[in-house]
Amino acid sequence: xxxxxxxxxxxxxxxxxxxxxxxxxxxxxxxxxxxxxxxxxxxxxxxxxxxxxxxxxxxxxxxxxxxxxxxxxxxxxxxxxxxxxxxxxxxxxxxxxxxxxxxxxxxxxxxxxxxxxxxxxxxxxxx
Amino acid sequence: xxxxxxxxxxxxxxxxxxxxxxxxxxxxxxxxxxxxxxxxxxxxxxxxxxxxxxxxxxxxxxxxxxxxxxxxxxxxxxxxxxxxxxxxxxxxxxxxxxxxxxxxxxxxxxxxxxxxxxxxxxxxxxxxxxxxxxxxxxxxxxxxxxxxxxxxxxxxxxxxxxxxxxxxxxxxxxxxxxxxxxxxxxxxxxxxxxxxxxxxxxxxxxxxxxxxxxxxxxxxxxxxxxxxxxxxxxxxxxxxxxxxxxxxxxxxxxxxxxxxxxxxxxxxxxxxxxxxxxxxxxxxxxxxxxxxxxxxxxxxxxxxxxxxxxxxxxxxxxxxxxxxxxxxxxxxxxxxxxxxxxxxxxxxxxxxxxxxxxxxxxxxxxxxxx
Numbered sequence: 001x002x003x004x005x006x007x008x009x010x011x012x013x014x015x016x017x018x019x020x021x022x023x024x025x026x027x028x029x030x031x032x033x034x035x036x037x038x039x040x041x042x043x044x045x046x047x048x049x050x051x052x053x054x055x056x057x058x059x060x061x062x063x064x065x066x067x068x069x070x071x072x073x074x075x076x077x078x079x080x081x082x083x084x085x086x087x088x089x090x091x092x093x094x095x096x097x098x099x100x101x102x103x104x105x106x107x108x109x110x111x112x113x114x115x116x117x118x119x120x121x122x123x124x125x126x127x
Numbered sequence: 128x129x130x131x132x133x134x135x136x137x138x139x140x141x142x143x144x145x146x147x148x149x150x151x152x153x154x155x156x157x158x159x160x161x162x163x164x165x166x167x168x169x170x171x172x173x174x175x176x177x178x179x180x181x182x183x184x185x186x187x188x189x190x191x192x193x194x195x196x197x198x199x200x201x202x203x204x205x206x207x208x209x210x211x212x213x214x215x216x217x218x219x220x221x222x223x224x225x226x227x228x229x230x231x232x233x234x235x236x237x238x239x240x241x242x243x244x245x246x247x248x249x250x251x252x253x254x255x256x257x258x259x260x261x262x263x264x265x266x267x268x269x270x271x272x273x274x275x276x277x278x279x280x281x282x283x284x285x286x287x288x289x290x291x292x293x294x295x296x297x298x299x300x301x302x303x304x305x306x307x308x309x310x311x312x313x314x315x316x317x318x319x320x321x322x323x324x325x326x327x328x329x330x331x332x333x334x335x336x337x338x339x340x341x342x343x344x345x346x347x348x349x350x351x352x353x354x355x356x357x358x359x360x361x362x363x364x365x366x367x368x369x370x371x372x373x374x375x376x377x378x379x380x381x382x383x384x385x386x387x388x389x390x391x392x393x394x395x396x397x398x399x400x401x402x403x404x405x406x407x408x409x410x411x412x413x414x415x416x417x418x419x420x421x422x423x424x425x426x427x428x429x430x431x432x433x434x435x436x437x438x439x440x441x442x443x444x445x446x447x448x449x450x451x452x453x454x455x456x457x458x459x460x461x462x463x464x465x466x467x468x469x470x471x472x473x474x475x476x477x478x479x480x481x482x483x484x485x486x487x488x489x490x491x492x493x494x495x496x497x
Contacts, residue, residue, distance in 0.1 A: 041450045064449050090162075
């Protein structure tokens, strides 16, 4: 069963967000989503400086089998994107909560977020 | 839709497969990574459960004449021990299914349709058999089918067969079959497949399927065999340019649209067959759109249903597409207006609102080195 990292918060659309209160938050996709997508072969991320809006699409994730929209879990300005996952998207499958992070954002407003426990229960993940 | 399970369902569960519904069957989609499974078949070997496919026996004095009437090919002309790819069409020339027919003798043939179509094909065959001295028996529910595909497939099978039968394996030609004992199981061993690699398909009664599966997996371990699900099966067949019923083939398409004209034996068969008049007319008229291969110049793939554009105008539709794991660029099969179907034609695929450049290329996309 796919792992749900306990220290993160999640959107219903399977993005995770890590906020430690200092500096920009980090956004990625959950292992549950990465597993369901299959081997990821292409990601389209928002540009640095772009404003993303909670609950709205801000990119695309393409696997061998399908294409999915990437939704931002928060509203804010993108400060950095992970170029490593753009050049080697398999990193998202291999390490979705670590090296497979997608972008960093200065949060002005959070969307509705779930705790790890709530997300795991709703999506059959393992804490 | 009825939920069907193959005799190997428990094996798949043990291996941690994720499942998908395919033609009313719960089938393994993948076991680990579909890309790893794909590469294993190209470089070593893959083990597939294809027990969802149908098996329909046609026996009796008029078996050959009956199949010549019921299908579009000249099946009576197959040599014993050989197989032939064919189609079953309706009176309008639409494709009910594509299938492989194996000839055991002039009074005994095995017809293998696709999973979701097997009941329809069995019923159509039974109906078309009324005027012939033949028996049509649908053995799908009692028969398992396991495929061993990839460059190491032969070596793995040799490990599982008695030396006295090795020639039955090594001398077997593409689209030929023998009755062989593999790991103690009497199987029909056919050198056929849907991956573009060398490989075999093994038919046997359900009772022996799990035991055979485990024996092949064990014997293949040293060669790098991995169990493979339908995700890799689909990417492998796409690279090999092989059509999938429901994507490239349907009741709305004629064999000529799909580039399968040579399969229709209009000349070599003298008698009537189901769909003949419509197929003659379709051949005469020529297709408006034909099936082509598309190669993407970017990284994003076209998917089934995406429009194909020329100068912003819709001139076709993608039927299957994804990034090719072997070739490293997106590939797609698409129906395209014949005037834009020439090799080398530059076209766009509408990727969710953004036109991305593709080019018409020859099929198959991938051809193995012999």
